[in-house]
Amino acid sequence: xxxxxxxxxxxxxxxxxxxxxxxxxxxxxxxxxxxxxxxxxxxxxxxxxxxxxxxxxxxxxxxxxxxxxxxxxxxxxxxxxxxxxxxxxxxxxxxxxxxxxxxxxxxxxxxxxxxxxxxxxxxxxxxxxxxxxxxxxxxxxxxxxxxxxxxxxxxxxxxxxxxxxxxxxxxxxxxxxxxxxxxxxxxxxxxxxxxxxxxxxxxxxxxxxxxxxxxxxxxxxxxxxxxxxxxxxxxxxxxxxxxxxxxxxxxxxxxxxxxxxxxxxxxxxxxxxxxxxxxxxxxxxxxxxxxxxxxxxxxxxxxxxxxxxxxxxxxxxxxxxxxxxxxxxxxxxxxxxxxxxxxxxxxxxxxxxxxxxxxxxxxxxxxxxxxxxxxxxxxxxxxxxxxxxxxxxxxxxxxxxxxxxxxxxxxxxxxxxxxxxxxxxxxxxxxxxxxxxxxxxxxxxxxxxxxxxxxxxxxxxxxxxxxxxxxxxxxxxxxxxxxxxxxxxxxxxx
Ligand code: NAD
Numbered sequence: 001x002x003x004x005x006x007x008x009x010x011x012x013x014x015x016x017x018x019x020x021x022x023x024x025x026x027x028x029x030x031x032x033x034x035x036x037x038x039x040x041x042x043x044x045x046x047x048x049x050x051x052x053x054x055x056x057x058x059x060x061x062x063x064x065x066x067x068x069x070x071x072x073x074x075x076x077x078x079x080x081x082x083x084x085x086x087x088x089x090x091x092x093x094x095x096x097x098x099x100x101x102x103x104x105x106x107x108x109x110x111x112x113x114x115x116x117x118x119x120x121x122x123x124x125x126x127x128x129x130x131x132x133x134x135x136x137x138x139x140x141x142x143x144x145x146x147x148x149x150x151x152x153x154x155x156x157x158x159x160x161x162x163x164x165x166x167x168x169x170x171x172x173x174x175x176x177x178x179x180x181x182x183x184x185x186x187x188x189x190x191x192x193x194x195x196x197x198x199x200x201x202x203x204x205x206x207x208x209x210x211x212x213x214x215x216x217x218x219x220x221x222x223x224x225x226x227x228x229x230x231x232x233x234x235x236x237x238x239x240x241x242x243x244x245x246x247x248x249x250x251x252x253x254x255x256x257x258x259x260x261x262x263x264x265x266x267x268x269x270x271x272x273x274x275x276x277x278x279x280x281x282x283x284x285x286x287x288x289x290x291x292x293x294x295x296x297x298x299x300x301x302x303x304x305x306x307x308x309x310x311x312x313x314x315x316x317x318x319x320x321x322x323x324x325x326x327x328x329x330x331x332x333x334x335x336x337x338x339x340x341x342x343x344x345x346x347x348x349x350x351x352x353x354x355x356x357x358x359x360x361x362x363x364x365x366x367x368x369x370x371x372x373x374x375x376x377x378x379x380x381x382x383x384x385x386x387x388x389x390x391x392x393x394x395x396x397x398x399x400x401x402x403x404x405x406x407x408x409x410x411x412x413x414x415x416x417x418x419x420x421x422x423x424x425x426x427x428x429x430x431x432x433x434x435x436x437x438x439x440x441x442x443x444x445x446x447x448x449x450x451x452x453x454x455x456x457x458x459x460x461x462x463x464x465x466x467x468x469x470x471x472x473x474x475x476x477x478x479x480x481x482x483x484x485x486x487x488x489x490x491x492x493x494x
Contacts, residue, residue, distance in 0.1 A: 166294075190241075
């Protein structure tokens, strides 16, 4: 990827976007649209169809028809594998186009977006393409006079509702295993990051995915999302987003058909640095990346920096120096380390958190302000507060922005107590040279993933999911297929 290739794509005009239902582009039936605003400069990029309940109904009918009578669920796994590989091929072929389109829509710095969005989405489709014919049923070890067959069946119609921070990557984590297992999908992207997923749906059709197997409804969460959540003919709802919406989806399920709801929610992840960390400079660098990449709009971001008291001053100063030096700005510049905040509303929320932390007595070490306002875009300085008390809002509430809270601790037990004093349980990290301590901490911390001497970094082969109020179920790995398959037993008397 070269800068001139990115620049050639950065100003292309984008046609008004329609819904994608049963293989066709269609406007919302009420003719309503939403503006797509670029976080890079506040300009209007294009419009999205603003789907209503009637549009969601059409999409679900298309998915149901494709599931009940279409070829996809009935195709031999080897056939589905070919189509999923072709989708991955097309994502790779159009990687730069997809990455730039997504960045113009959501503001992630391109160096990261290119890898995390088309790069990871292509890898995800390939992984589940290869899994299709390796995950199968069982013969149970019953008595001799019976045969217990355990079939794995697709669940039916899957609704996927995804957020704006990594739309292609998170979208693929849900769509690819659902399709691999033979389901039909209705996808609802976020209002502020729909463009790359609409393009993905076109590429899926080009790859040979039959009509109605993947449908995309764009629009407002409170309208289109709610209609999906309340629908009687959605079998499974897979969601990534905020806890507030996650709670609503559980309610919708209870009020409708008890559809299974899988939630990947937020976090307030502790990044714990002991004085015996093997390389404190490296720890500082990775800790800064672990909170400031994508302007902190990363569900697993290490947003609480727990530092052993003996090294606290020096270590916080190291991280602050890195934060202050970071290149924040044009997300389509390859040299940019942190791009734009996704929307004006998110920027306002971030700044409100900063104000509240200062009012509660946390000490602002660096950052804290909006910058580059003259561009019309939504940019914010990497921000670090020290002397954050575990009771302060900044230690408890997810910001989902480039704001790090440094909290001192005295010893291992104190670190565990503070780390677990949260309603979340998504990610964590421990920096130490002691193998025993690392293992003790991995056991003691309540989180879906505990990194040791690193932060972030993952692979499609390992599951991602939270405990406590960070959610349930897992994306990625073969475990994700459990969400999109039902077990059915045949009990046969011999
Ligand atoms: P959000 O919950 O507001 O929106 C997520 C999606 O839900 C969007 O598509 C939105 O349109 C839809 N939605 C909103 N209201 C709805 C409703 N009433 N009914 C149905 N759908 C509705 O969250 P967000 O602001 O887009 O994303 C940020 C949050 O997502 C953060 O809390 C972050 O931690 C979390 N997140 C978690 C992960 C993870 O893997 N655990 C990954 C990324 C983001």
